[in-house]
Amino acid sequence: MRCALPGMSTQTEKFTYDDGTVRKFVFATAFWGVVATLVGLWLAVMLVAPSMNFGLAQLSFGRLRPLHTNAAIFAFAGNGIFAAIYYSSQRLLKARMFSDALSKFHFWGWQAIIVAAALTLPFGITQSKEYAELEWPIDLAIAVVWVAFAVNFFATIAKRRERHIYVAIWFYVATVITVAILHIFNNLSLPVTLFKSYSVYGGVQDAFMQWWYGHNAVAFFLTTPFLGLMYYFLPKAANRPVFSYRLSILHFWSLVFIYIWAGPHHLHYTALPEWASTLGMLFSVMLWMPSWGGMINGLMTLRGAWNRVSEDPVLKFFVVGITFYGMATFEGPLLSIKSVNALSHYTDWTIAHVHSGALGWNGFMTFGMLYYLAPRIFQTKLWSKKLAELHFWVGTIGILLYIVAIYAAGVTQGLMWRAFDSTGRLAYPDFVETVVRILPMYWVRVLGGTLFVVGVVLAFINILMTWRNRPATYREASDEALPLTAYDGPATALSIPKHSTISDTGHAVIYFVQAKWHRVWERQPLKFSIWVAVAVIIASLLEVVPTFLIKSNIPTIAAVTPYTPLELAGRDIYIAEGCYNCHSQMIRPIRSETERYGEYSKPGEFVYDHPFQWGSRRIGPDLQRIGGKYPVLWHVRHMQDPRSTTPQSIMPAYEWLFKDDLDYPGIQARVDAMAMLGVPYGQAVLHAESMARAQAAQISSEVQAQGGPAGLEQKKIVALVAYLQRLGTDIKKLPPPAPAPEPRALTGSSQPAIPSNVSAAKASPEGF
Amino acid sequence: MKLSDVVSALNVSVFAQVPLLVFFGIFIGVVLHLLQGKSQFEHARQLPLDASNSDAERDQ
Numbered sequence: 001m002r003c004a005l006p007g008m009s010t011q012t013e014k015f016t017y018d019d020g021t022v023r024k025f026v027f028a029t030a031f032w033g034v035v036a037t038l039v040g041l042w043l044a045v046m047l048v049a050p051s052m053n054f055g056l057a058q059l060s061f062g063r064l065r066p067l068h069t070n071a072a073i074f075a076f077a078g079n080g081i082f083a084a085i086y087y088s089s090q091r092l093l094k095a096r097m098f099s100d101a102l103s104k105f106h107f108w109g110w111q112a113i114i115v116a117a118a119l120t121l122p123f124g125i126t127q128s129k130e131y132a133e134l135e136w137p138i139d140l141a142i143a144v145v146w147v148a149f150a151v152n153f154f155a156t157i158a159k160r161r162e163r164h165i166y167v168a169i170w171f172y173v174a175t176v177i178t179v180a181i182l183h184i185f186n187n188l189s190l191p192v193t194l195f196k197s198y199s200v201y202g203g204v205q206d207a208f209m210q211w212w213y214g215h216n217a218v219a220f221f222l223t224t225p226f227l228g229l230m231y232y233f234l235p236k237a238a239n240r241p242v243f244s245y246r247l248s249i250l251h252f253w254s255l256v257f258i259y260i261w262a263g264p265h266h267l268h269y270t271a272l273p274e275w276a277s278t279l280g281m282l283f284s285v286m287l288w289m290p291s292w293g294g295m296i297n298g299l300m301t302l303r304g305a306w307n308r309v310s311e312d313p314v315l316k317f318f319v320v321g322i323t324f325y326g327m328a329t330f331e332g333p334l335l336s337i338k339s340v341n342a343l344s345h346y347t348d349w350t351i352a353h354v355h356s357g358a359l360g361w362n363g364f365m366t367f368g369m370l371y372y373l374a375p376r377i378f379q380t381k382l383w384s385k386k387l388a389e390l391h392f393w394v395g396t397i398g399i400l401l402y403i404v405a406i407y408a409a410g411v412t413q414g415l416m417w418r419a420f421d422s423t424g425r426l427a428y429p430d431f432v433e434t435v436v437r438i439l440p441m442y443w444v445r446v447l448g449g450t451l452f453v454v455g456v457v458l459a460f461i462n463i464l465m466t467w468r469n470r471p472a473t474y475r476e477a478s479d480e481a482l483p484l485t486a487y488d489g490p491a492t493a494l495s496i497p498k499h500s501t502i503s504d505t506g507h508a509v510i511y512f513v514q515a516k517w518h519r520v521w522e523r524q525p526l527k528f529s530i531w532v533a534v535a536v537i538i539a540s541l542l543e544v545v546p547t548f549l550i551k552s553n554i555p556t557i558a559a560v561t562p563y564t565p566l567e568l569a570g571r572d573i574y575i576a577e578g579c580y581n582c583h584s585q586m587i588r589p590i591r592s593e594t595e596r597y598g599e600y601s602k603p604g605e606f607v608y609d610h611p612f613q614w615g616s617r618r619i620g621p622d623l624q625r626i627g628g629k630y631p632v633l634w635h636v637r638h639m640q641d642p643r644s645t646t647p648q649s650i651m652p653a654y655e656w657l658f659k660d661d662l663d664y665p666g667i668q669a670r671v672d673a674m675a676m677l678g679v680p681y682g683q684a685v686l687h688a689e690s691m692a693r694a695q696a697a698q699i700s701s702e703v704q705a706q707g708g709p710a711g712l713e714q715k716k717i718v719a720l721v722a723y724l725q726r727l728g729t730d731i732k733k734l735p736p737p738a739p740a741p742e743p744r745a746l747t748g749s750s751q752p753a754i755p756s757n758v759s760a761a762k763a764s765p766e767g768f
Numbered sequence: 769m770k771l772s773d774v775v776s777a778l779n780v781s782v783f784a785q786v787p788l789l790v791f792f793g794i795f796i797g798v799v800l801h802l803l804q805g806k807s808q809f810e811h812a813r814q815l816p817l818d819a820s821n822s823d824a825e826r827d828q
Contacts, residue, residue: 245809
């Protein structure tokens with residue numbers, strides 16, 4: 001029993017811990033871990049054997065990849081951090097969770113969200129923003145469940161019996177607050193139907209918001225809660241206090257202040273303004289310092305306990321996990337440097353980087369925690385320590401095989417894309433050459449991924465068997481502690497007397513320099529949380545405000561007009577099929593790119609793109625200037641059987657687009673929604689369906705005239721072809737003529753006109 | 769005058785300089801706090817290990 005500190009009663013209180021919720025989250029973590037990695041393995045197989053979707057739309061790469069990423073992040077890692085938070089917070093705060101009902105709501109609500117994701121993403125119901133693909137009803141559900149979790153968490157802090165808030169809790173506080181901010185603002189969208197919405201942001205601004213969110217999802221969902229996990233479970237497993245508490249404070253505040261700025265490094269050399277890109281790079285490089293502060297603090301905590309690492313699988317997982325954290329956070333700033341990013345971006349290098357972090361850091365820290373928790377929450381010995389050891393080695397070898405192969409694939413891609421021959425032409429002008437070259441490495445990835453999945457299955461079996469050996473009834477975990485009373489400890493005001501020769505300002509400066517304010521915050525979680533929120537919001541606003549308000553950021557282009565109703569429907573099919581998972585729509589101003597794809601992308605070309613479709617990797621070539629490059633029949637053949645036009649292509653066939661009817665009646669609502677977002681649709685707002693049918697009939701007859709199949713005008717493929725043929729063509733056109741009273745007639749199969757009066761009215765005289 | 773006019777009139781380098789100043793200000797503040805002495809952090813450092821007897825008994 002602890003002695004009474006100032007401000008404490010001398011009578012201890014007995015209380016119990018809610019480990020039932022922890023048990024549920026532990027099971028969910030192990031189960032979703034198997035699902036997430038199995039889907040990932042399936043995707044890896046499809047990259048070398050594209051027919052492995054068996055012709056089913058729901059199993060195609062573009063639709064399943066978001067399911068894999070969402071399952072890995074929000075189902076596996078998400079349940080893992082909730083298990084960590086529920087277990088460690090109660091013990092660090094010396095209090096049972098505030099509300100068992102809220103804990104249950106949180107658990108079952110989160111699982112329902114995961115199931116909803118699994119039921120919608122394979123059916124093409126997606127917002128297409130990476131790691132934020134879930135449609136608006138699910139986004140609302142996430143917000144509600146997260147708020148319930150936040151209320152439960154903060155109310156537990158409020159009723160704590162430990163005055164000091166340990167550093168792990170700080171990291172959890174940063175997670176709870178920042179994830180809520182990120183989720184709400186990135187997912188602001190206008191619903192069209194129950195399963196379809198358009199982002200309220202367009203083009204450059206949408207890209208900025210998405211990667212502000214995307215990068216900070218890594219920061220505040222996959223980093224800060226795992227650091228909190230590390231700061232609790234590593235000292236417990238090693239039976240050593242954390243190496244340096246001061247270092248933990250330093251790297252906490254540095255992380256919170258720096259991470260939030262770094263998002264724009266995902267958009268180097270794109271149409272994002274240069275100043276934002278440079279700012280993102282600068283803060284990304286600064287991230288080295290706090291990240292390595294955390295890694296060093298973690299590894300040094302094991303001083304004096306290294307001899308136990310060889311015997312204890314929990315410590316083994318933690319050591320390798322923290323090491324991967326160090327490697328990934330060294331590599332991240334490296335990749336944010338523009339000249340490095342010019343090579344690495346869009347290549348598999350990024351995929352290797354992500355997986356070294358996700359499998360090594362998040363995965364192994366989670367597994368270490370699961371093996372630590374299993375005997376404690378199931379109140380029996382771990383079923384098999386040898387199986388845990390086997391998992392460790394199989395998993396480690398699996399990760400190494402995976403990332404080494406994919407690093408090699410990424411660097412190979414990057415170098416081949418930019419290679420020129422002695423005559424100054426692209427050395428590998430055919431994109432598929434670069435794909436074929438890395439297929440052997442993709443096979444090695446399948447092998448490494450298989451090993452990792454085997455390890456996850458072993459963990460699931462071990463957890464399950466440990467649970468089966470549980471006692472008939474659990475002993476309720478209990479503890480006792482002194483209750484908190486009003487603080488009457490040492491004053492935090494200045495110890496120096498107020499002297500007439502020192503002004504009030506002088507006193508304020510001395511107060512700041514003595515930094516006793518921080519000790520006050522550490523006892524006042526509300527104030528502490530508010531300052532974390534302020535840090536995040538200020539940082540965000542300093543990037544968001546200029547991105548949205550500096551007029552020169554996005555110069556409009558007079559020739560750029562909204563998509564026709566049919567093209568808009570085709571764009572929605574492009575989104576639903578997840579084409580952005582393999583194709584970018586962003587040509588960087590780099591010679592190798594302009595040689596290969598054409599004129600570099602301009603910010604003004606994307607002003608009507610809700611959401612943006614720039615993509616983040618190139619398993620296939622960029623599509624920004626694909627419009628008009630091939631006849632319509634080429635696209636029809638290519639979508640029906642990619643190998644018929646590109647023999648070595650690894651793209652799946654999209655046969656269902658030739659069977660499924662296009663929802664013509666639904667097009668009007670989509671156009672209306674875009675118009676509400678400010679897209680100048682003019683007459684299309686009144687006649688969207690008839691305009692779409694007219695354009696579809698023209699394209700269909702053109703396909704037939706070129707020797708293709710007849711009767712495509714009712715099918716989805718015709719809309720997708722219309723969209724693809726439009727891509728990147730606007731800047732090749734002359735600016736539209738002066739306003740005309742009537743909408744122009746369709747001028748061609750692939751370029752029907754939008755009422756020119758509207759677009760011209762929006763066009764800027766400073767246009768392209 | 770709109771906010772966009774004000775923001776557009778500013779030199780874009782301001783938007784990089786302000787965050788740097790904000791960060792370094794906070795960084796210096798935290799460092800000063802940490803220099804206050806080691807002893808005050810000792811209690812916090814031990815918190816994860818401060819398990820009750822009942823908790824310790826369950827440790828396998």
